[in-house]
Amino acid sequence: MDKHARIYVAGHRGLVGSAIVRNLEAKGYTNILKRTHAELDLTDDKATDAFFAEHKPEYVFLAAAKVGGIVANNTYPAEFIRDNLAIQNSVIHSAWKHGVKRLLFLGSSCIYPKLAPQPMKEEHLLTGSLEPTNRPYALAKIAGIEMCWSYNRQYGTQYLAAMPTNLYGPGDNYHPQNSHVIPALLRKFHEAKQSNQPTVTVWGSGTPRREFLYSDDMADACVYLMNLPQDQYQALLGSDESKTGRFEPPLINVGVGEDVTIKALAELVKQTVGYEGNIEFDTTKPDGTPRKLMDVTRLTSAGWKSQTNLQEGLFQVYKDFLVDQ
Numbered sequence: 399m400d401k402h403a404r405i406y407v408a409g410h411r412g413l414v415g416s417a418i419v420r421n422l423e424a425k426g427y428t429n430i431l432k433r434t435h436a437e438l439d440l441t442d443d444k445a446t447d448a449f450f451a452e453h454k455p456e457y458v459f460l461a462a463a464k465v466g467g468i469v470a471n472n473t474y475p476a477e478f479i480r481d482n483l484a485i486q487n488s489v490i491h492s493a494w495k496h497g498v499k500r501l502l503f504l505g506s507s508c509i510y511p512k513l514a515p516q517p518m519k520e521e522h523l524l525t526g527s528l529e530p531t532n533r534p535y536a537l538a539k540i541a542g543i544e545m546c547w548s549y550n551r552q553y554g555t556q557y558l559a560a561m562p563t564n565l566y567g568p569g570d571n572y573h574p575q576n577s578h579v580i581p582a583l584l585r586k587f588h589e590a591k592q593s594n595q596p597t598v599t600v601w602g603s604g605t606p607r608r609e610f611l612y613s614d615d616m617a618d619a620c621v622y623l624m625n626l627p628q629d630q631y632q633a634l635l636g637s638d639e640s641k642t643g644r645f646e647p648p649l650i651n652v653g654v655g656e657d658v659t660i661k662a663l664a665e666l667v668k669q670t671v672g673y674e675g676n677i678e679f680d681t682t683k684p685d686g687t688p689r690k691l692m693d694v695t696r697l698t699s700a701g702w703k704s705q706t707n708l709q710e711g712l713f714q715v716y717k718d719f720l721v722d723q
């Protein structure tokens with residue numbers, strides 16, 4: 399991307415979008431297009447089309463989505479499928495109509511089957527049943543991948559779908575019910591420490607394993623992928639199955655390649671916060687997928703690797719959380 403290229407970061411105030419903007423600004427990009435949800439509702443295809451017609455972005459990071467943790471996904475399934483399908487439909491179609499050069503669509507590791515072999519490779523897409531707590535969201539993301547693939551096949555576009563593992567970072571959503579596990583636990587342990595509560599309750603059995611990537615690393619991977627030389631980028635766009643007979647969607651996993659149990663994560667957060675009480679598990683709450691570790695061979699072969707380990711990342715996020723208290 400040229401330093402003056404018109405780059406649209408959809409969802410620029412979110413966890414990932416804000417990190418992408420920080421990354422682009424630090425690298426000297428000068429022409430970043432941003433709209434809040436209130437300024438441009440991306441489920442509205444006419445408004446989205448008008449925005450693309452007026453501003454003609456050359457590159458698009460599609461980081462706007464309806465996002466939440468396990469209970470949010472399970473409580474608002476209709477919103478998760480509807481909003482995500484609508485956002486990606488209007489953005490991907492407008493990108494094609496107005497000549498966007500490259501688009502990076504962000505999906506999620508939950509697109510893979512609940513019991514996929516571990517670590518999960520890109521080729522495991524659509525090989526088994528999905529985890530029910532986030533199936534509506536996962537199906538919307540799978541449709542987004544297929545849409546990128548279809549536009550590439552029919553119109554020769556250059557749309558790549560990046561599948562992040564579970565993310566965390568500064569400016570995350572700390573809602574007590576709707577957030578993901580890291581912000582939820584940071585808040586729970588912090589509040590328990592402040593009010594001398596003897597116990598913190600962690601949802602589920604503590605046995606599920608999750609892989610966590612720091613949002614600034616995620617953003618760096620996104621910018622790296624968007625900037626790949628044409629031959630390397632083209633290779634990630636897979637192939638047209640109707641011609642090659644091979645199932646190769648334009649898909650790439652983004653993760654760190656290692657995971658921890660939720661119990662071990664809770665211990666780490668407890669240590670980060672400096673809480674000295676006990677941890678108990680509420681098994682009436684869902685565990686979700688038992689494990690979803692990404693195979694990141696494709697990403698590391700493309701030349702990118704994460705930098706921030708979980709302990710360091712948690713320390714940074716807790717520091718950021720304390721600033722807002």
Ligand SMILES: NC(=O)C1=CN([C@@H]2O[C@H](COP(=O)(O)OP(=O)(O)OC[C@H]3O[C@@H](n4cnc5c(N)ncnc54)[C@H](OP(=O)(O)O)[C@@H]3O)[C@@H](O)[C@H]2O)C=CC1
Nearest residue numbers: 409411412413414434435439440462463465504506564565
């Ligand atoms: N967080 C995670 O652990 C993971 C996230 N992902 C994916 O990464 C991407 C970014 O997620 P994340 O940054 O965490 O999400 P956030 O919830 O932090 O941010 C989402 C952003 O989308 C915007 N948005 C939501 N709905 C609309 C809409 N209808 N019109 C316009 N803007 C809208 C919000 O705008 P505003 O701020 O103005 O309200 C917000 O900026 C998503 O595609 C998500 O599915 C994938 C795996 C894990």
Ligand SMILES: C[C@H]1O[C@H](OP(=O)(O)OP(=O)(O)OC[C@H]2O[C@@H](n3cnc4c(=O)[nH]c(N)nc43)[C@H](O)[C@@H]2O)[C@@H](O)[C@@H](O)C1=O
Nearest residue numbers: 467468471506508532577578579582600601602684685686
């Ligand atoms: C990124 C990914 O995020 C969602 O999937 P998930 O990985 O299950 O996400 P989660 O962060 O909410 O939970 C991870 C694990 O942690 C446990 N857990 C313990 N205590 C708390 C707790 O207090 N809050 C939360 N949220 N979870 C807790 C929880 O029971 C689960 O076992 C998808 O719906 C989908 O949105 C998606 O793509």
